[in-house]
Amino acid sequence: MLKAKTTKPENARPFYARHSKEQLRNALRRMWLIRRFEEVAEDSYVRGLTHGTMHLSIGQEASAVGICMDLTNSDYITSTHRGHGHCIGKGAEVKFMFAEFFGKEEGYCRGRGGSMHIADPATGNLGANGIVGGGLPLATGAALAIQQRKGQDVAVCFFGDGANNEGAFHESLNIAAVWKLPVIYVCENNQYGMSVSTERSTAVKDIATRAAAYNMPGVIVDGNAIADVNEAMMAAIELARNGGGPSLIECKTYRTRGHSRSDRNRYRTKEEIEDWKVKDPIPAFENELQKFGVFNLAEIEAVRAQVETEVAEGFAFAQSGTNPLPQSVLRDVYTVSGAA
């Protein structure tokens, strides 16, 4: 059950067989959108145009897109502090994300949330979360709401390796298993909870093995291979939509940037980072697409160009956004304004 899947050399594998050319193009577009959005956001921060902090997922794009690409807007996700990829994967528009970074009214959270709280309920995105493990009970609860209304949707919970040692992880997985909730737990194991490696923090080598304790399937995939991620997800979705209950997917991946803006990478070597940069999920996907004859280089370059335009336009949109009024600081504390 817990063997790592390997990429089959032929394009007959389900990922390529079950997705249209347009779906695959969109998957590549979203991976590039995540990458370029974060690079531009990072640059904007370095230049002092945006404040606060941000957690970049550069290197982890395959798991965000591979997990989200078959979901509909009525399927839910909960995300993490490293959540830009999940938002874009679920369909968020980068212009509203940039606007949020700039603290503008046009932002997804009207400038109240910033990088760590981007949400887009219209696409089923219940929000990124500043608390490690915070989304685990929430996704489980969203799955309970689906079960209560006898719906066919699923809830997907992204979390990192750091969250797997929080009580919320264990309590949530247990509840989901006992009640057979339609929830899919996706651990993006990027191998460090801030500076502490999983070897130093986690009693098991593979977080997916913890699924056994909660009587649900646990699968390990190469988190940098979108086809591997997506095929595990397709199986989990099928199980969840058919009353089979929850699954845990562990995507082995790596963040090539630091934990946040304050990170000086004292806990890992340059060599390790360079080794992982070679496993960059985006060129790997592009190579496969060309190898299997899905797209030629010109078509791939067209996707990249489209992303550049989208990101540049989004950035400009955000810069010219509306600043919130100081007297609006109390807005949305409660649903009915002035309620308390």
Added chain:
Amino acid sequence: MSMRELSFAQALNEGMAQAMEADPRVFIMGEDIGVYGGAFGVTGELVHRFGELRVRDTPISELGGAGVAVGAAIAGARPIYEFQFSDFVSLAMEQIVNQAAKMRYMLGGKISVPVVFRMPCGSGTGAAAQHSQSLEAWFGHVPGLKVVEPSTPEDAKGMLLAALDDPDPVLIFEHKLLYKTKGHVPEAMYHTPLDKAVVRRAGKDATVAALGIMVQKCLDAAEILAGEGIDLEVIDLRCIRPIDAATLIESVKKTTRLACVYEAVKAFGIGAEVSALICESEAFDYLDAPIMRLGGTDSPIPYSPILEKAAVPQVEDIVAGLRSLVTKRF
């Protein structure tokens, strides 16, 4: 209208049953609320009427359970989560304080969190320090939450139904010693406001702002003092967040004296907030005596019945305190 009487627990039970009958989105979750009927019998027989999917026994997982309720609320359900004892909320603070309370604000108003937490609280059952606290003031400090504490069966049902129709997270503190107390409860569904105090006894010599179980104790004290010619106005605060400042200010302007009586630890509590809001208001100039706080001692709740009584204000303490209040002057 008939003067049908129910206990506080029956009133809550009836409110939950009527809400589940009226709205398929409503369900209850908590520890031992199914066939056991709840540690204090509040859910009673509901599982037999509504089934195990709508009266859900949870594992003993307060963080997970409360958080799952929050998650269900943001995804379109109307959950009621019963804490077996409100003391156990310490295990679930993350989901209530960091998630439920802040989600709407943090997400720019895109989402509401219509979850109801029922919080059995208070001392007097001999259950000692970890099962007897009154922690409502903790949540008064958290914008985004609504915090109420009914003192009568009628308010218990009305506030529960109002909370279920409210789009924001509401914590209802229920003093365990009130569960068996009886009073008139209308049969129909009705709302008791979640932001209004109520004058339970009108008087002119001093205002007594009381919370939860202390309301009846203050009314008893007021009866005793009436025999001495002291005429007290007793206000049932009912709501901690938002607190009804207007009712308090109006009363203090009339009586010129104020005491705040509550079971929770006196320091950093409701009394401090009530006192401060009066001091910041136009009622300050009307005060003829320093504001008095009567609250729990600076100790955990002890086990021995003698000590347990000594740890929270009793009627005789309130009588003594209020007697001195009405003769004090600056």
